[in-house]
Amino acid sequence: MNSLAGRDFLSMGDLTSQELSHLLAIAAQLKAGDLSADCPRQVLGLLFRKASTRTRVSFSVAMVQLGGQVLDLNVQLTQVSRGEPIRDTARVLARYVDALAIRTYDQQELAEFAHHADIPIINALTDWEHPCQVLADLLTVQEAFGSLAGLTMAYLGDGNNMAHSLMLGCALMGMNIRVATPPDYVPHGEIVKQARELAGDRCEVMLTGDPQEAAAGAQVFYTDVWASMGQEDSAQDRIPIFAPYQINNDLLAMGDREAIVLHCLPAHRGEEITDGVMEGPQSRIWDQAENRMHAQKALLACLLGAI
Ligand code: CP
Numbered sequence: 200m201n202s203l204a205g206r207d208f209l210s211m212g213d214l215t216s217q218e219l220s221h222l223l224a225i226a227a228q229l230k231a232g233d234l235s236a237d238c239p240r241q242v243l244g245l246l247f248r249k250a251s252t253r254t255r256v257s258f259s260v261a262m263v264q265l266g267g268q269v270l271d272l273n274v275q276l277t278q279v280s281r282g283e284p285i286r287d288t289a290r291v292l293a294r295y296v297d298a299l300a301i302r303t304y305d306q307q308e309l310a311e312f313a314h315h316a317d318i319p320i321i322n323a324l325t326d327w328e329h330p331c332q333v334l335a336d337l338l339t340v341q342e343a344f345g346s347l348a349g350l351t352m353a354y355l356g357d358g359n360n361m362a363h364s365l366m367l368g369c370a371l372m373g374m375n376i377r378v379a380t381p382p383d384y385v386p387h388g389e390i391v392k393q394a395r396e397l398a399g400d401r402c403e404v405m406l407t408g409d410p411q412e413a414a415a416g417a418q419v420f421y422t423d424v425w426a427s428m429g430q431e432d433s434a435q436d437r438i439p440i441f442a443p444y445q446i447n448n449d450l451l452a453m454g455d456r457e458a459i460v461l462h463c464l465p466a467h468r469g470e471e472i473t474d475g476v477m478e479g480p481q482s483r484i485w486d487q488a489e490n491r492m493h494a495q496k497a498l499l500a501c502l503l504g505a506i
Contacts, residue, residue: 201501201504201506202218203218203222203498203501203502204501204502204503204504205319205502205504206319206502207313207319207320207321208319208320208321208322208330208331208498208502209306209309209310209313209320209321209322209328209330210306210322210327210328210330210364210367211328211330211333211364211367211368211371212367212393212397213330214371215371216371216372216373216397219337219368219371219372220372221501222334222494222497222498222501223334223337223338223341223494223497225497225500225501225506226334226338226490226493226494226496226497227338227341227342227493229493229496229497229500230338230490230493234506236265236496236500236505236506237265237266237505238262238265238266238267238297238499238500238503238505239266239267240267240268241262241265241266241267241268241297241298241503242267242268242269242270242295242296242297243258243259243262243267243268243269243270243296243297243298243299243300243499244269244270244272244292244295244296244298244299244300245258245259245269245270245271245272245299245300245302245323246272246274246277246279246292246299246300246301246302246303247271247272247274247301247302247303247323248274248302248303248304249302249303249304249324249428249429250428251302251323251324252464252465253464253488253491254300254302254323254324254331254332254491255271257491257492257495258300258323258331258495258499259271260492261492261493261495261496261499262499264492264496265496265499265500265503265505267297267499267503270295270296272292285308285311285312285315286311286314286315288312289311289312289314289315289316290315290316292316293315293316293317293318296318297318297319297503298318298319298320298321298499298502298503299312299316299318299319299320299321300321300323300331301320301321301322301323302323302324302325303324303325304325304326304429305325305326306322306325306326306327306328308325309322309325319502319503321498321502324360325360326359326360326427326429327360327363327387328360328363328364328367329360329361329363329364329463330364330367330368331491331494331495331498332361332364332463332491333361333364333365333367333368334368334494334495334497334498335487335488335490335491335493335494335495336365336368336421336461336463336487336490337368337372338490338493338494339459339461339483339486339487339490340352340374340418340419340459340461342483342486342490343459343483344418344457347369347372347373347374348372348373348374348401348402349373349374349375349402350374350375350418350419351374351375351376351377351416351417351418351419352365352369352374352375352376352377352417352418352419352420352421353377353379353410353413353414353417353419353420353421353454354366354376354377354378354379354413354421354422355379355380355410355413355414355420355421355422355444355445355446355450355471356379356380356384356422356423356424356425356441356444356471357380357384357423357424357425357426357427357437357441358378358380358384358385358386358387358406359384359386359423359427360427361421361423361463362378362380362386362390362423363386363387363390365378365421366378366386366390366391366394366404367390367393367394367397369394369398369402369404370394370395370397370398370402370404371397373398373401373402374402374419375402375403375404375405376394376402376403376404376405377403377405377406377407377412377413377417378404378405378406378407378413379407379408379409379410379412379413379414379444380406380408380444381408381440381441381444382408383440384440384441385406386406391404391406410443410444410450411450411453414450414451414453414454415453415454416453416454416455417453417454417455417458418454418455418457418458418459419458419459419460419461420446420450420451420454420458420459420460420461420481421460421461421462422444422445422446422462422471422472423462423463423471424465424466424467424470424471425437425438425440425441425467425470425471438470441470441471444471445470445471445472445473446460446471446472446473446476447472447473447475447476448473448475448476448479451476451481458481459481459482459483460472460476460477460479460481460482460483460484461483461484461487462477462484462487463487464484464488466484
Protein backbone atom coordinates (compact mmCIF):
# COMPACT_ATOMS: atom_id res chain seq x y z
CA MET A 200 0.00 0.00 0.00
CA ASN A 201 1.23 3.49 -0.88
CA SER A 202 1.29 5.48 2.36
CA LEU A 203 2.71 8.52 0.58
CA ALA A 204 -0.35 9.43 -1.50
CA GLY A 205 -1.42 13.01 -0.87
CA ARG A 206 1.48 13.74 1.50
CA ASP A 207 3.98 16.59 1.50
CA PHE A 208 7.72 15.99 1.15
CA LEU A 209 9.40 18.82 3.03
CA SER A 210 12.22 16.93 4.74
CA MET A 211 13.97 13.55 4.61
CA GLY A 212 12.67 13.19 8.14
CA ASP A 213 9.10 13.10 6.76
CA LEU A 214 9.78 9.51 5.63
CA THR A 215 10.10 6.35 7.66
CA SER A 216 12.88 3.89 6.83
CA GLN A 217 10.30 1.63 5.19
CA GLU A 218 8.87 4.45 3.06
CA LEU A 219 12.32 5.53 1.91
CA SER A 220 13.26 1.93 1.01
CA HIS A 221 9.98 1.58 -0.88
CA LEU A 222 10.57 4.83 -2.78
CA LEU A 223 14.09 3.76 -3.77
CA ALA A 224 12.80 0.36 -4.91
CA ILE A 225 10.14 2.01 -7.06
CA ALA A 226 12.70 4.40 -8.54
CA ALA A 227 14.94 1.46 -9.45
CA GLN A 228 12.04 -0.40 -11.06
CA LEU A 229 10.90 2.66 -13.02
CA LYS A 230 14.46 3.20 -14.22
CA ALA A 231 14.81 -0.44 -15.29
CA GLY A 232 11.45 -0.36 -17.09
CA ASP A 233 10.09 -3.09 -14.77
CA LEU A 234 7.29 -0.82 -13.57
CA SER A 235 5.27 1.96 -15.14
CA ALA A 236 3.14 4.68 -13.59
CA ASP A 237 0.74 7.16 -15.11
CA CYS A 238 -0.47 10.54 -13.93
CA PRO A 239 -2.55 11.62 -16.92
CA ARG A 240 -4.00 15.15 -16.85
CA GLN A 241 -2.18 15.86 -13.57
CA VAL A 242 -0.23 19.10 -13.40
CA LEU A 243 2.95 19.77 -11.42
CA GLY A 244 3.69 23.43 -10.65
CA LEU A 245 7.29 24.57 -10.19
CA LEU A 246 7.74 27.69 -8.05
CA PHE A 247 11.45 28.48 -7.83
CA ARG A 248 12.96 31.55 -6.15
CA LYS A 249 16.51 30.37 -6.95
CA ALA A 250 18.30 29.20 -10.10
CA SER A 251 18.19 25.51 -11.01
CA THR A 252 19.23 23.24 -13.86
CA ARG A 253 18.89 19.67 -12.56
CA THR A 254 15.89 20.03 -10.27
CA ARG A 255 13.83 22.04 -12.72
CA VAL A 256 14.57 19.84 -15.74
CA SER A 257 14.46 16.47 -13.97
CA PHE A 258 11.11 17.25 -12.34
CA SER A 259 9.76 18.47 -15.68
CA VAL A 260 10.89 15.43 -17.64
CA ALA A 261 9.73 13.05 -14.91
CA MET A 262 6.24 14.56 -14.92
CA VAL A 263 6.00 14.49 -18.72
CA GLN A 264 7.14 10.83 -18.76
CA LEU A 265 4.37 10.07 -16.24
CA GLY A 266 1.88 11.48 -18.74
CA GLY A 267 1.30 14.68 -16.82
CA GLN A 268 2.15 18.29 -17.47
CA VAL A 269 4.34 20.94 -15.87
CA LEU A 270 3.74 24.63 -15.23
CA ASP A 271 7.01 26.46 -14.63
CA LEU A 272 5.79 29.40 -12.55
CA ASN A 273 8.23 32.27 -12.92
CA VAL A 274 8.14 33.91 -9.48
CA GLN A 275 8.85 37.32 -11.04
CA LEU A 276 5.70 37.05 -13.16
CA THR A 277 3.49 36.06 -10.24
CA GLN A 278 2.05 38.20 -7.44
CA VAL A 279 4.39 36.34 -5.07
CA SER A 280 7.10 38.78 -6.17
CA ARG A 281 4.84 41.68 -5.13
CA GLY A 282 4.30 40.24 -1.68
CA GLU A 283 0.97 38.39 -1.95
CA PRO A 284 0.76 36.40 1.29
CA ILE A 285 1.88 32.78 1.05
CA ARG A 286 -1.34 31.56 2.66
CA ASP A 287 -3.38 33.18 -0.14
CA THR A 288 -1.07 32.04 -2.96
CA ALA A 289 -0.99 28.50 -1.59
CA ARG A 290 -4.78 28.17 -1.41
CA VAL A 291 -5.24 29.53 -4.93
CA LEU A 292 -2.51 27.43 -6.58
CA ALA A 293 -3.90 24.32 -4.89
CA ARG A 294 -7.13 24.88 -6.85
CA TYR A 295 -5.20 24.74 -10.16
CA VAL A 296 -2.33 22.26 -9.88
CA ASP A 297 -2.06 18.76 -8.40
CA ALA A 298 1.35 19.16 -6.75
CA LEU A 299 3.80 21.99 -6.23
CA ALA A 300 7.61 21.74 -6.11
CA ILE A 301 9.07 24.82 -4.40
CA ARG A 302 12.64 26.10 -4.27
CA THR A 303 13.08 28.89 -1.79
CA TYR A 304 15.34 30.16 1.00
CA ASP A 305 13.34 29.69 4.17
CA GLN A 306 12.06 26.25 5.20
CA GLN A 307 9.33 28.08 7.13
CA GLU A 308 7.93 29.45 3.86
CA LEU A 309 7.69 25.90 2.54
CA ALA A 310 5.94 24.80 5.72
CA GLU A 311 3.48 27.66 5.31
CA PHE A 312 2.68 26.55 1.76
CA ALA A 313 2.14 23.02 3.01
CA HIS A 314 -0.12 24.20 5.82
CA HIS A 315 -2.43 26.14 3.51
CA ALA A 316 -2.38 24.02 0.31
CA ASP A 317 -4.25 20.71 0.29
CA ILE A 318 -2.02 19.24 -2.42
CA PRO A 319 1.44 17.63 -2.07
CA ILE A 320 4.12 20.28 -1.51
CA ILE A 321 7.66 19.17 -2.40
CA ASN A 322 10.90 20.68 -1.12
CA ALA A 323 12.94 21.39 -4.26
CA LEU A 324 15.65 22.94 -2.02
CA THR A 325 15.64 25.34 0.88
CA ASP A 326 18.53 26.66 2.95
CA TRP A 327 17.66 23.96 5.49
CA GLU A 328 17.34 20.80 3.35
CA HIS A 329 17.53 19.33 -0.16
CA PRO A 330 15.71 16.00 0.25
CA CYS A 331 14.97 15.31 -3.45
CA GLN A 332 18.71 15.35 -4.11
CA VAL A 333 19.23 12.73 -1.41
CA LEU A 334 16.68 10.37 -2.98
CA ALA A 335 18.88 10.36 -6.10
CA ASP A 336 22.07 10.07 -4.03
CA LEU A 337 20.85 7.00 -2.14
CA LEU A 338 19.58 5.42 -5.36
CA THR A 339 23.06 5.88 -6.84
CA VAL A 340 24.76 4.32 -3.82
CA GLN A 341 22.28 1.42 -3.88
CA GLU A 342 23.09 0.82 -7.56
CA ALA A 343 26.81 0.74 -6.79
CA PHE A 344 26.74 -1.50 -3.71
CA GLY A 345 23.43 -3.38 -3.95
CA SER A 346 22.28 -2.22 -0.51
CA LEU A 347 22.83 0.69 1.88
CA ALA A 348 22.87 -0.53 5.49
CA GLY A 349 26.33 -0.70 7.00
CA LEU A 350 28.05 1.45 4.37
CA THR A 351 29.93 4.59 5.42
CA MET A 352 29.61 7.97 3.74
CA ALA A 353 32.21 10.71 4.23
CA TYR A 354 30.70 14.14 3.63
CA LEU A 355 33.33 16.87 3.36
CA GLY A 356 32.79 20.63 3.31
CA ASP A 357 30.03 22.89 4.51
CA GLY A 358 27.49 21.67 7.08
CA ASN A 359 24.73 22.99 4.84
CA ASN A 360 21.33 21.87 3.52
CA MET A 361 22.96 18.93 1.68
CA ALA A 362 24.70 17.77 4.83
CA HIS A 363 21.41 18.03 6.71
CA SER A 364 19.41 15.89 4.27
CA LEU A 365 22.23 13.38 3.86
CA MET A 366 22.51 12.92 7.62
CA LEU A 367 18.79 12.19 7.88
CA GLY A 368 18.75 9.98 4.76
CA CYS A 369 21.77 7.91 5.82
CA ALA A 370 20.40 7.51 9.34
CA LEU A 371 17.07 6.27 7.96
CA MET A 372 18.83 3.67 5.82
CA GLY A 373 21.28 2.46 8.47
CA MET A 374 24.32 4.03 6.76
CA ASN A 375 27.10 5.56 8.83
CA ILE A 376 27.79 9.18 7.99
CA ARG A 377 30.88 11.17 8.95
CA VAL A 378 30.52 14.89 8.37
CA ALA A 379 33.87 16.71 8.22
CA THR A 380 33.60 20.50 8.32
CA PRO A 381 35.62 23.47 9.55
CA PRO A 382 34.64 24.26 13.18
CA ASP A 383 32.47 27.27 12.29
CA TYR A 384 30.51 25.43 9.58
CA VAL A 385 29.05 22.45 11.42
CA PRO A 386 25.51 21.20 10.66
CA HIS A 387 22.68 22.58 12.80
CA GLY A 388 22.39 20.88 16.20
CA GLU A 389 18.67 20.20 15.67
CA ILE A 390 19.44 18.06 12.59
CA VAL A 391 22.32 16.29 14.35
CA LYS A 392 19.96 15.36 17.18
CA GLN A 393 17.23 14.21 14.79
CA ALA A 394 19.68 12.15 12.70
CA ARG A 395 21.12 10.47 15.80
CA GLU A 396 17.63 9.61 17.03
CA LEU A 397 16.79 8.09 13.63
CA ALA A 398 20.09 6.19 13.57
CA GLY A 399 19.60 4.71 17.04
CA ASP A 400 22.17 1.98 17.53
CA ARG A 401 22.00 0.84 13.87
CA CYS A 402 24.58 3.32 12.55
CA GLU A 403 26.75 6.29 13.48
CA VAL A 404 26.29 10.02 12.80
CA MET A 405 29.78 11.46 13.36
CA LEU A 406 30.90 15.08 13.24
CA THR A 407 34.59 15.80 12.91
CA GLY A 408 36.94 18.60 11.93
CA ASP A 409 39.40 16.09 10.49
CA PRO A 410 38.87 15.16 6.81
CA GLN A 411 41.17 12.15 7.13
CA GLU A 412 39.15 10.74 10.01
CA ALA A 413 36.03 11.03 7.85
CA ALA A 414 37.71 9.46 4.82
CA ALA A 415 39.29 6.41 6.47
CA GLY A 416 37.74 3.30 4.87
CA ALA A 417 34.64 5.17 3.59
CA GLN A 418 32.66 3.66 0.70
CA VAL A 419 31.06 6.93 -0.41
CA PHE A 420 32.73 10.35 -0.69
CA TYR A 421 30.41 13.36 -1.02
CA THR A 422 30.92 17.08 -1.31
CA ASP A 423 29.08 20.25 -2.27
CA VAL A 424 30.14 23.80 -3.08
CA TRP A 425 31.75 25.70 -0.20
CA ALA A 426 29.49 28.74 -0.69
CA SER A 427 25.85 27.93 -1.46
CA MET A 428 23.37 30.12 -3.34
CA GLY A 429 23.01 33.40 -1.45
CA GLN A 430 26.51 33.08 0.13
CA GLU A 431 28.48 34.22 -2.93
CA ASP A 432 29.85 37.30 -1.11
CA SER A 433 31.80 35.07 1.28
CA ALA A 434 33.05 32.64 -1.41
CA GLN A 435 36.63 33.96 -1.61
CA ASP A 436 37.02 34.12 2.17
CA ARG A 437 35.87 30.52 2.48
CA ILE A 438 38.48 29.05 0.09
CA PRO A 439 41.42 28.89 2.57
CA ILE A 440 39.11 27.72 5.38
CA PHE A 441 37.69 24.83 3.34
CA ALA A 442 40.82 23.89 1.34
CA PRO A 443 41.77 20.95 3.65
CA TYR A 444 38.34 19.41 2.93
CA GLN A 445 38.83 19.12 -0.85
CA ILE A 446 38.13 15.67 -2.35
CA ASN A 447 41.32 14.87 -4.26
CA ASN A 448 43.20 11.68 -5.10
CA ASP A 449 45.17 11.74 -1.83
CA LEU A 450 42.02 11.87 0.31
CA LEU A 451 40.22 9.34 -1.89
CA ALA A 452 43.12 6.89 -1.46
CA MET A 453 42.28 6.74 2.28
CA GLY A 454 38.83 5.34 1.53
CA ASP A 455 37.66 1.87 0.58
CA ARG A 456 39.23 0.56 -2.66
CA GLU A 457 35.73 0.36 -4.15
CA ALA A 458 34.70 3.82 -2.94
CA ILE A 459 32.54 6.00 -5.16
CA VAL A 460 32.42 9.80 -5.38
CA LEU A 461 29.25 11.88 -5.47
CA HIS A 462 28.60 15.62 -5.91
CA CYS A 463 25.15 17.17 -6.13
CA LEU A 464 26.34 19.73 -8.73
CA PRO A 465 26.94 22.38 -9.86
CA ALA A 466 30.63 21.94 -8.90
CA HIS A 467 33.49 24.38 -8.56
CA ARG A 468 36.23 22.23 -10.02
CA GLY A 469 39.55 22.81 -8.28
CA GLU A 470 37.83 23.92 -5.07
CA GLU A 471 35.75 21.29 -3.26
CA ILE A 472 36.70 18.56 -5.78
CA THR A 473 39.50 18.18 -8.30
CA ASP A 474 38.98 17.80 -12.01
CA GLY A 475 40.75 14.44 -11.84
CA VAL A 476 38.37 13.00 -9.23
CA MET A 477 35.29 14.33 -11.01
CA GLU A 478 36.34 12.68 -14.25
CA GLY A 479 38.02 9.66 -12.63
CA PRO A 480 36.91 6.02 -12.47
CA GLN A 481 35.39 6.33 -8.99
CA SER A 482 33.06 9.17 -9.94
CA ARG A 483 29.34 8.32 -10.17
CA ILE A 484 28.39 11.98 -10.49
CA TRP A 485 26.68 11.73 -13.88
CA ASP A 486 24.64 8.66 -12.87
CA GLN A 487 23.71 10.58 -9.76
CA ALA A 488 22.49 13.54 -11.83
CA GLU A 489 20.44 11.20 -14.06
CA ASN A 490 18.95 9.58 -10.97
CA ARG A 491 17.33 12.88 -9.98
CA MET A 492 14.80 12.13 -12.72
CA HIS A 493 14.14 8.50 -11.75
CA ALA A 494 13.91 9.22 -8.02
CA GLN A 495 11.58 12.19 -8.49
CA LYS A 496 9.43 10.20 -10.91
CA ALA A 497 8.96 7.65 -8.13
CA LEU A 498 8.23 10.43 -5.65
CA LEU A 499 5.64 12.08 -7.91
CA ALA A 500 3.98 8.76 -8.72
CA CYS A 501 3.68 7.97 -5.01
CA LEU A 502 2.53 11.41 -3.85
CA LEU A 503 -0.02 11.60 -6.68
CA GLY A 504 -1.32 8.12 -5.87
CA ALA A 505 -0.35 6.54 -9.21
CA ILE A 506 1.40 3.60 -7.51
N1 CP B 1 21.74 19.69 -7.43
C1 CP B 1 20.80 20.60 -7.77
O1 CP B 1 19.82 20.82 -7.06
O2 CP B 1 21.04 21.20 -8.97
P1 CP B 1 20.25 22.47 -9.50
O3 CP B 1 20.54 23.62 -8.57
O4 CP B 1 20.81 22.70 -10.89
O5 CP B 1 18.79 22.16 -9.52
